[in-house]
Amino acid sequence: MVMQLVAPRLMLMGGGSVAKLAEVLAQLGLSRPLVVTDPFMVSSGMVERALSPLRAAGLSFAVFSDTVPDPTDTVIEAGVAVLKSGSYDCLVGFGGGSPMDTAKAMAILAAAPPGTHIRAFKVPAAANTGAVPVICVPTTAGTGSEATRFTVITDTTSDEKMLIAGLGALPLAAVVDHELTFSLPARITADTGIDSLTHALEAFVSKRANAVSDDYARSAMRLIAPNLRRVWADPADATAREAMMRGATLAGLAFSNASVALVHGMSRPVGAHFHVPHGLSNAMLLPAVTAFGLEEGRARYAEAARVMGVATEQEGDQSAAQRLVEELRALNHDLQVPTPAGWGIDADKWNGLLPTMAQQALASGSPGNNPRVPDADQIVALYREAYGR
Template sequence: MNLLSRVFSYELPTEIVFGINSIEQLSQKVRGLQGNRVLVITDPGVKDAGILDKLIKQIDADISFDTFWDIEREPDVKTIRNATEKAKEFGADLIVGIGGGSALDAAKAVAIMLNNDGDIIDYAGLNNVPNPSVPTICIPTTSGTGSEVTIWTVISDKDNNRKFGIGGKSIAPTMALCDPNLTTSLPGLMTAATGVDALTHALESFVNKATQPISQALSRESMRLIFKSLRKAVHQGDNLEARYDMLLASTIAATAFNPTRLGLAHALCMPLGAKFKVPHGIANAILLPQVMEFNIIGNPEAFKEIAEIFGENTEGLSLYEAAELSVKAIKKLNQDAGIPAGFAEFGVTEEDLDYIAEGAIGSDNVLVNPRKPSLEDLKEIVRKSL
């Protein structure tokens, strides 16, 4: 790719506050955003883990707040409607989302609906939200989705077995409050899944046709941190340095793909998550090696660099031999992290390949992928991942 011939832009709407114990700044940040009535949105897992209580202790007595903690994995439109109704009844003027990607996406969706009429489904697509969201603070408790800084929220329509994205810079959270302490209780498999999700963000942004120098630099650093620390975070959950690195890698990766989008792994994740309920991070992790093998021919120089970031020795090899070592490195990372071997255990069969490929082919992520796929190509990638 000849970057000299391109004009690119980079914008980061979200203020990022990052560091150990940074959650202690919550009340100060709420006041700075002129919040008086705060709705905290989260999920039952965060509540049961005691993390919601930790957050509530940081809200000063002069700030009114209420909570909505019924967010399920991959939040449904009905849940968004219920949370929006509660936010309106409470008179919320600021939303705090705390949790993984589902809770943060739900918080962003509710923030949209407090300033816009109609239904959340009305705003599917890019730049379809007419009015800016109310101020939103997103606090991640996993290290993978990057929803705390992205311009997207992804919502499920479970009655119709589909997922849809709503995008635009006005949807990005006003602030991301990133405290590695909040991630140390995350179980090993979830740490692995969210960590490889972050890796997929960085890697797909790095190799795709829309990449640009700022995103590439961010992706490199994210991948370097993941290579250094994912295994330790999975197997030594209380290792705060590893947790710091992984949360930073996740946030950085999201800032990389905001302006570039992603690739085939994320396109295929949508139908796999919608119908078969494959967790997003697991789906990405299973797909990524097969997607990489398909894409190498489209950008071998970038895949060679990925192999080197992941510690592979490329000296004396041809460009394509070196690029193929990137796939070997990611397969080994998946194995070490305990990622499931394939989709068969989620009930996906050969008979489902048409549905999955047809659900993915229309994604904008396909348009920026480094190699143009056919429906048969997409089916083969999933077939190899069964």
């Protein structure tokens, strides 16, 4: 079996590694970065963790901080204008998934002919070219964007969260420093943590999984499952924070090489239409979607349960798979994950958008990777189940 595998050329991991950002750029022959981040990273001073080593090394850099929680086509266009206005030789995405995804999309769009809209690159198109390399520095243990060939951008004309995939979205390097996550609020810690668990689980059950993506996924689940509740309960638990950060990156490598499945396909429209943070919308859907695929994917889900430590090695597949669903429901309860109803989404608006969301989910292609592939009516039913009362 021939497997195609992609990963960043260089990955620096460990506490304090962000201090070596300038050294990473030097290794790659880069010296004029445009740092892409968000307003909070600037106002809180967190971005100085990346800028200080650049300044100390005497590098010429600038900051683009007009990113938004769900990156939009308009923000990408504004970022490309800034990129083209200077002589930058790389982009540094510093922050959560949004700044990193913004930097990736900026590189892709900047390489396209003038007047091109970013929607030209949504799947099934292949976005294999970037104008400049991207270096990612994640500040959450969740999206795994620092290790993936994907970016997700909202089309403001249709409120569609577009999946964009290709080598142009693959970072050249990543600096993964768990010490950047110590100050995360509990809600973000929980949502990004479940996001990373979803990445690992979906990569593992994906129809596009391979032996190497399985290795990444298993390692990620072993790290994330026992540590997610620990970082929720004690944000200063350095050992758990490090495990979560490493797990999130490994989960990113897993789904970058195996793709995600139905949870992500359904999650993107929820985020686009109701502005629910991506990790939270994944968490809202994960138990119901896992239960939906249990029959067809039982052996895989059972193995995942054993890897996560929620089922024993001696337990049969049917029991182990059911334990996985029970654990995902318990995790949502323990981490206080609200339902869409509990989050405040109006029932009439939710129900009115279900046909549109189902079609957008299917159009992303991700549901086709699920062990059990749904039709539009089944997706609508799952949305209704997840909504809550």
